[in-house]
Each structure stands twice: as structure tokens, then as C-alpha cells.
Amino acid sequence: MNTTYTNGHVVQVKDVVKSFPVGDGEITVLKGISFQVKGGEFVSIVGPSGNGKSTLLNMITGIDRPTDGEVVVTGREVHRMSENQLASWRGENVGIIFQFFQMLPALSLLQNIILPMDFANKYTPKERRERAMHLLERVDLADQAHKLPSMVSGGQQQRAAIARALANDPALLVADEPTGNLDSRTAGDVFDLFSDLVEQGKTMLMVTHDKELARRVPRVLEIIDGKITRDEYVGGAEWAGY
């Protein structure tokens, strides 16, 4: 899978600067960040609140654009794409998992998972349904398929959100504080799920505050004050947490 991308990198971030206007001036959140992520890597991005972790994820997912620098993800120059191009690209190439699950409340879990396939016009309607059920089985929610998000627990919603992120079989999964609203046991289950996905070849970027989980991720990127202060393959190395 990774061979299709430049030098096998799913994510290439080069000299990315991001500033936001504040009053008469501006505040720079990312100060020339560069890094690369190869296909099949599991990377956790850590650092204190307000230091640019989520902003960095937004650059990678095309949710926001850098003030300067380049972002190439799955071989596409994300920073040059229009909103519609980004939407289509994201739908097929990136699965996003949010802290607050962000399941659409008016749709059942099954429909929430079918929706990205509808948007991407991928698979036949029958295949979409079968695939959605399969993904729900994979996250152990097949019996909850027809329930609305409001009728299941937070952990179940997050698992369904992961299934939704996998709907179009994207190469890259991006999770922003995915366990931030879950109890430790449920958080562990979700993390196990991520590990399985990485084992199956997915590339995973995860912003987290959970030191226990971060410790279990092979590569850690630490961002402090808009700069990468640490980029290590720790494989269970010590991390003090924030």
C-alpha cells in the first residue's frame, strides 16, 4: 500500500507554519513543523493543550490550510486542494475519529457508516450495507446496528465512529483525542482496535493526552509551543505525560 506514495510516505509535512489573526496581530501556532509518516505506522502526537496538536491534525486532514509550508498526504498536495476536492479526497483516503464521536444523531449507527460510502459513491447500495454491517461486526456492534447514537453508550458510539472512519477503507486514520471521553477500560478496547487496524496495514495518527495509551504507541511526536520537540520510536519507552 505504502509503495504508491512518495518514498512510501503516507504523510509528508514540510516547514508548516500556521498563524491565526488575533486582534491587530496574529498568533503562530505551528512554527515550521516537518515530519513524515510511512505507511503502516502508528504515531501518537502528544503535548500540552493549546500547543498545536489538533491544528497539526487539521493540516494533515485538510480541515485547515497552512499559512506556509507543504502538506502531502496519500500523495496529494492537500494545501492546494479546493474544499470540494478535499471532501472527496478525505472521504476516500482519510478516516477521522473525533473526541466527541460526532455521530450524526438523526441516523442509525448503520446509516452513519453507510453515509461516507454514499458520499464517495463507492460500492453498490447492497455492498455498502453489507460492508457497514461487516464493519459493525468488526467493532462488535452488529447487534446495535439499527439504534440511533443517542441510544448507545459513549464507548459504543466511538467504536461506531471508528467503523465509520473505515467505511471507504482509507489508508490513513486520524484520531483526535479518541479516548478523551471514555473510561479507561473502554479506552483500552478502542486502543486495541487501533492496534489491530495498524497491524492490518492502516496508518494511524492519534492525538492523545492519555499517557498510558501513548506509551503503547511505537512512535511519539511531541509538540510544544508549535514545534516538534521529540520524534522517537519509543516502543513502550517512558513518557511523563502532561
Next chain:
Amino acid sequence: MSVIWQKVWSDVWGNKVRTMLAVLSIAVGVFAVGAIFGMSDQLVVGMDTSHQAVFPSHINTFLMDRIDRDTALALKKNEGVEDVEVLDQVTVRYKINPEDEWGRGAVILRDDYEDQIYDVVQLKEGEWPEGDGIGIERLSAQFFDLDIGDEVIFEMDKTDRALPITGKVRHPFVPPPQFGGDAVFFVDADGMERFNVTEEGFGQLSNVDASRLAQGQLSPFNIPQGEFGQLLVRVEPYSLEFAKEVGSEMKDQLAKENLEVAVTFYQDPEEHWGRIFVEGLNVVLKVLAVVSLFMSLILVLNTITALVTQQTDQIGIIKAIGGTTFTVIKIYLAGVLIFGLLALFVSLPLGAFLAFGITKWFLNLFNIDYEVFQISNRAIVLQVFAAIAAPLIAALWPVLAGATITVREAIASYGLGGDFGSSWLDRTVERVGQRLLSSSYAMALSNMFRRKGRLILTQLVLVTAGATFLMVMSLSSSITHTLDNDLGRRGYDVFLNFDDQYRIDRAVQMAEALDEVEKAEVWFSHSATLLREGQKLKEAGLGADLIGIPMGSDMYQPLIVAGRWLEPGDERVIVIGRETADENNIQVGDTVTLDLAELGDDEWQVVGLYQVIFGGGFSTDAIYAPQQAVFDATKKNNQGSQLYVRTRFHDPDYTAAVDDQLRGEYIGRNMDVFFGQTIHEIREQALSQFGITINMLMFLAVVVAVVGGIGLMGSLSISVVERTREIGVMRAIGARSASIMGMFVMEGVLQGVFSWLIAVPISLIVGRALANALGQTMFEANLDYHYNFQAVIIWLVMILIISTLASVLPARSATRISVRDSLAYA
């Protein structure tokens, strides 16, 4: 500016689309109230003021015999008589070009145009008629496209004579020609002699009995100079009862001099005769204005509910830092007040201008000048209430609900709202969507039901709009249907009124000799005065025409509202108008006296009451009786003046050709046709009379539909704002602009279709009652209700278009939300 006011201002100014929608929502209702109530007030006041300005007579008496000036003026000595004025009026035939067909017109003579007393006519252009110069009533000039300097050819004793128009005159009481009125001309005091002809001649003059004028049934009269056929009288002090008393005494006094009264009309000096045409319409329009206002208020309620919901966290923060419930109420009601003031600023002048414009148009139609801009005080008061007080009252509930929320509740929400799925309805909707629709459209369906309060309010607006449209369309088709039924009760295609009574067998034989004629009938009529049981003969009765109908006739049968129609074997029985019966407390079965002037009086039994649906608007009642009985009473036989002809085919061109052919045949045998109409001409006349009502109703229906569209647009705009974060999530998982736009447009269209499904049965149920109410106001009879099923399809198409258009703007704004902004939202 205090911080609280800054917050109010930022709510108003910060979201201009929301402010615009809220202001527009209020403004539409306030505008409708201002325009309709303003028009209604000005119309009635304008009519009455104009009426009072011409010194309307209290008693308007038409004489069978002519009277000289001294005899007439002697009536001034009667007790209670303020003054008496004499005048004359004849019916003539005229045409503009020699090759034209003769048209029917009226010529009026005033004794002295410079010194009129009652029913004053005004010179609007040119000069008063003098010598050969004639005046033309200005409505006639407009309608028949005649101007000063044009010549009008009059038929005078078989000699056609062209007379020049020298002035345009306003007559306060002539019916608009488009409502079926004749052309009206004026001559000076000597002028009538010009129309005076020998006894054998045509062009004969008549002291016009209004009912006979309407039917073109006139008898020849000579008019020597200085004699008059009409008296205008005022009494002092005025009351209808006293006027009738004086009228009776006059009749008695004239009878002593062998002068017979043909008919007496009593006129209210305060109220214009045209009120009947506008009062019914006013009622319906006012109802629709209130409906518009009600819809506006629902929109306000919707907007404020959304605003409060959207700012729940802000309310929590305000309260957390010390704001009281009252502070919160003050903030949001102040916003509503600003919306109302802005709406008033927009709608007050617009409503006033439209009210004035329609009033001017309507009054001009009734020959009333209305040039100076005026505004109704009542309309202003109502508009201020509608713009300020009503929205505040409407907003009170959502504001109170929001203001009383606790801090914990207010700031507890996060993520995408869990506001769907808690009820069986949600689950049912979700299941239906899952089974029948793709997930995008299933979401549109579910989204529709997410905010049930807003759904109900939006549906209320759309359903009201739909039901109103359907009911108005059904009203319109019911009016047409009623007219069709009324015309369907007429089995004839051509009606001709001879200048005199002719032998029935001869007239029928001549008509039926034509291949194009299937059947012909001649009716006999004689003027009569109806006296109630016990009423003294000398009292002024009700002027009417006694019409003898051949038994078994299928040429015409009016709408019977009580009792029955004439039947073979009937003798001295009559069928009279319901209005006459009601006003004089005459019941079916009562015996009344018909005074046939020199032929004496006879007692007749009332067997039925009929309702005039369309009588040209200005004719008086006819009394229908078996022809033989009328012959017996009038000591006549085999005579008649009204020819009814049924043609073999019934299309307009065919009947018009038969009409021409018949006229030629009769005129060739010295049987002059004074007036004639085909059934299609009658229908056109009727439709033009009701066209105003129908058009006004349609206008209001369109306004209501627009309000519905605005309502939906507002509701969807609020949904977009509320679902900003969801839109971001959808964007994040791959939704393109078209998908998001499609979702919102689908939601709007679903709302529209849903409202259509509800509006149809409501309009079916309520429409009949509304039609009956309108019918009672217009005709004092129920309309023949005809639900307009075509309108159901039209409204479906309209609501699809309206809901699509109303959705496009909010949907476009949804597609412009960037993922970052939306996920950072709130």
C-alpha cells in the same frame, strides 16, 4: 451603550440573515394588516363621504305618468318634506359608427345643472349639455372609449341623429359599465323633446322603472317640455321609517290627481350603494390579513426559539456571572422589539401606499375620485400592535423557556446534539428513512423531525399557506360554479326584449321558423306593486315586475331557497325574491296583494322564494307567476315582450349569429327589438363583476404562499446554523457541496410535501364553510361549493417550487461552511 445593549445589538447586527428573515417575517404580516385594513377603512369611508357629498335623496320616485313642475313642487308642502327636485330619464338606443349595432343607453335630463339639489351630478370636463351638445357619464366615456368631440348616433323616431359630446359628467349612482351598466348620457332641459317621438315610433321615452330598465322592458312615452317622470325628495328629520311614511303620503296625494307611482326607492343618505360589493370582500380579506399576521407571528416564534436554543450556552454564562432571569428576558425581548420596529419601518409605508392605491383603483371603478393620499388611523394602530406587541407576546414563551434554564443545563451540551431518537416518532421516522431512502435522504427526513416544536410551527405556516391557497382557489371555482349553475338554470341561449307587447304565437312562430332555433318562448310582464297582507293600498309598496311564465317552461328557473317553483295547475300563486320576503317578513304560504295600477289589485299566494345569484347587480325583484294567471289579472291574452330562444348549438359564435338573425327577422316585420343578450354575454358580464373578488383573493393567496416560503426559508436557515458542526463532520467524512446542498433542499422539499399532505384534507373540510360564509355575504345564499382538485396539483407544484427555492439559500450557506469553522463552532 451598556454591555447588555451591546449584546442585544450584536445579536441583531451579527447575524444579518437571521435579522433580515425575522424582520421580513414580521413585515409581511404587518404589511398585509396595514394594506387590507387601511384599504377597507378608506374604501368604506371614501364611498360614504362621496355619497354624502352629492346630497343623496331619501326618496326616489318613478312615476307611471308625467308630472308638471308645479304639481311636483306642491309636494314640498307635505309635512316632513325638506325639498323636491324633478328630473327625467329615458332609455335610448345609440351607436358610435353607422355600421355598429345599436347599444342600450340612458339619457338623463336635469332641470338645471347649475342649481341641482339632490343626487348631484358633477361636470368633470368640458361643458354642461346645452342645445345639441350632450354630456356623457365619464365611466361610460372610459369604458366605451368616447371623448369630447366624438359624436353619438341616437335612434329617434326611426331617424338616426348624431349629437356631439361636449362634456364629461360624473353621476354618483350609475353602475360601472363593466358590472353591466349601460352607457349614460345627459341632455339639457330642452333636450328630451329631441328624443320625443310619435306614439308609433320607436326611440320612445320612458320614465324609467329601474327594474324595467334592467330588463330593457320599456314602454313608449311622450315627454312634453316641462314635464318630468322622476322625483327626488328629502325628509326632515331623516329615518327610513319616516321616509317611507312620507313616500306613502306622496303616493296617496299623487293618486288623488290620477298620477300613479311606478316604484319608489328609499336611499340611505349616509351609506354608499356600492358597499354591498366591498363589504363581503372586506370580510374575507380581513380574515386573510389576520391569517398572514398569525403566520408571521409563528415565524417570529420560530426564529426566537432558534435564537434562544442556539444561545443556550450564552444564557448559561450570563447567569453564571450574575445575570438574572429578568436580565435574560430583557436581552431577548429587546431583540424582538428591534425586529418589530424595523419591520414596522418597512411595512408601514408599503402598507399605506398599497392601501391607498387599491382604494383609489376601487373607488375610481365606482366613479369616485380619490386623489389625495390618505392613511387610516385604525390601520396604523393595528400595524403598530402587529409589529410591536404581537411579536413580543409571541416571543414570550421561548424567551421565558430559555431564560429559566439553569446554568448546569445551559452549559452541559457537547458534541453533536443527542436530540433525536428519544421518542417512538423518531424511531419510526428513522426506520422509514432507513428502509426507503439512501442515508443522505434518510438524514434529511430524520432532520425534519429533530426539532419537533419548530417542525410544528413551520408546518403550521406552510399548511396555513397551502390550505388558504386551496380554499381561495375553491372559492374562486365555487363562484364560477355557482354562476355556471345559475346560468345552467337558464335553458335559453338568446334573450330579446321587444319594444312593445307582441302576439306570442307570431313571435314564437317566426323564431322557430329558423333552422338554428330549437325552441322559443315569449313571456309577458306587467309592472306591479307588492303590498303585504293588511297593508293599505295607498301606502308605497314594493315596485316589481309581475312576469307571466308559460307553465312547463324550461327556459329559466331561479334558485329556489324556500317553498317551490311554479307547477302546472297553479293559479294565483307567485314566487318572489327571498330578500324582498325577508325585508317584509313575508313567508311561503302568505297571501300578498299585487297592485296592478289601473287594473286594480288582486290577492296572490306566495308558494316559493328565489335567490338572485346574478341579476346584473342592479335590477329589482321580479315576481314570477303562471302566465295564464297574469293574463287573467291584466285582462290580456297571447301577448308578451320577452323572447327566450334555445338554439341548436350553444357556442358563443353560433348564438351570436342567431341573435343577429332574429333581430333582423323581427325588425323586418316592424317588431323592434329594444335590447338583447346571449347567454355568453350574460356570463361574461357576471364574470367581470366577480373577477374583482376572485383576483383580490388570488392576490392574498399569493401573499400567504410567499409568507409560507419565507417561513420555510427561516426554518431551514436556522437548521443550517444549528447543524453547523454536523455539516463539518459530514465534510470531514467526505460530503461534497452537492451532497450537503441536496440534503437541505430535500429537507425543505419534504417539509413542503408534508404540509401539502396535511393542507389538502384541511382545505376540504374548512373550504365549504368559508365558501358558505362568502356566499352568504355576497349573495345571501350558500355558494354551490366546488372543490378545486386542479388546485391540489397546482399547489403541489407550487409548494415544490417554493420549498426548493426557500431551501436553496440556506443550503448554499451550508455548503460554504468550512470544516475547521464548523468543528470549531460554539
